[in-house]
Amino acid sequence: MKIENKIVVVTGASSGIGAAMAKAMSQSGAAQVVLLARNEDGLRKVAKEIEANGGKAHVYPVDLSDSAAVENMSQHIFNEVGVPDILINNAGSGRWKFLQNTGPEEISQMMALPYFTAAWITQLFLPEMIRRNTGHIVNISSVASRLAWPGATAYIAACRAMRGFSDALRADLYGTRIGVTHYESGPVDSPYWQNNPGSRERVPGIARLLVPVLTEAQVARGVVKGVSRNKHFIVVPMMLRVVYVLHRVFPWLVQWLMTRTGYRSAS
Template sequence: MTNGKVALVTGASRGIGRACAIKLGEAGYKVAVNYNSNEAAANEVVEKIKAAGSEAVAIKANVSDLAEVKTMMREVINTFGQLDVLVNNAGIVKDEFVLMMNPDTIDQCLDLNIKGYMYCTQQAVLKMFSKKQGVIVNVSSVSSKLAVPGQSVYSATKGAVNSMTATMAKELAPYGIRVNAVAPGFIATDMVEALPEDKKEEYLKDIPMKRFGTAEEIGDVVTMLAGPACSYMTGQVIVLDGGLSL
């Protein structure tokens, strides 16, 4: 059973995006599952959503490329006829200390984590305006609020996500479009699995709840932000970090 609404989740083949897509599908949204390279993983997400009784389609697009974002949006509309919810999730982290910062790293992080969110939001809003309703949920990071050595570039991109969330929320509120963000702490995905073991143990010591979060825990909150329970909330950044930033 669908709820008649359509959600697009960027970077939904793995990790947090995957969990958001599945949770939204279980909540009745028809879901466009964006991926960059991992078609098999994206198709598996599509099958899970269909098994939960909703509809889904996998769409390949590099969301740091405006032309590909425009094509992806056309495909969403051609498939489902509308777009109600955008989850800007596709992002990368590349830790480098200030003196080691590589121009390519800076470009990649800015292109995906900032420009990608802007391109997708702009193209989504063009589809939402006519209905005067819509929801954008940006996946930020606790690194936007907490200084983690090596993350100057990453934290700058996530700080930008928080700022654009507030500004876009104010701009778009008169048009019935809400914009919020979640700021996860350490979540057990490929991104965190890639950290060296000693780093993981060090980070765990700093988390009052003494565990990493799960992608599903983020997906639950993203789904709540998309729905009527949060109909009077806009411009907010919800921190989900097991107490890390307290």
């Protein structure tokens, strides 16, 4: 889908990857960018940067884990901005922990962000996309959509849910002009690590050795390319694609390496 003159909604847009994608969409010609997250100050800062570069941004502070708040927010967007052409589901958080160290509330929260939120907001905007027979949905995830390692059980489960959501939604929309892109990457240099202490140390050694760390700008460029080219999947960096090929050919070997070089302590 062409990004020029489109309305783009980005969740989790107050900082990090979400903010970078919002700015990249504006720089790629989006007519209006709608920014969603809880942190109003962060959203306003991103909006100011977009507008300083000639773009137009709208700020909607909202708790994306609250389905009623999400529904109310969607009506404001319809009434005040219009029907989104592109939806980027990026909201998500959660520390990497062993299951026995993760409480029920934290497990629920990690599934709510990203999966429940992505499903709720997509369900709200999708009918108008279907009516117009045009649109594009991007679901942001990570290598955890396909690979597993010790000490990140709930996080990995939530990423698998996002992969399943992307595949199932694409099947639902077969025969329409609505695209679905699932984005997977290796580690990204972003505030995620500071917001989730202890997670960086749990990146398996083999991944640290083979897969380079991406910048937020690299992620944003990949998403722009994926939308513009109507890609079903985006996997970055290139080395991660190599790992995936190895996983298809030698699944036992890759899983052994991820487990063997992963974090060992369950305390």
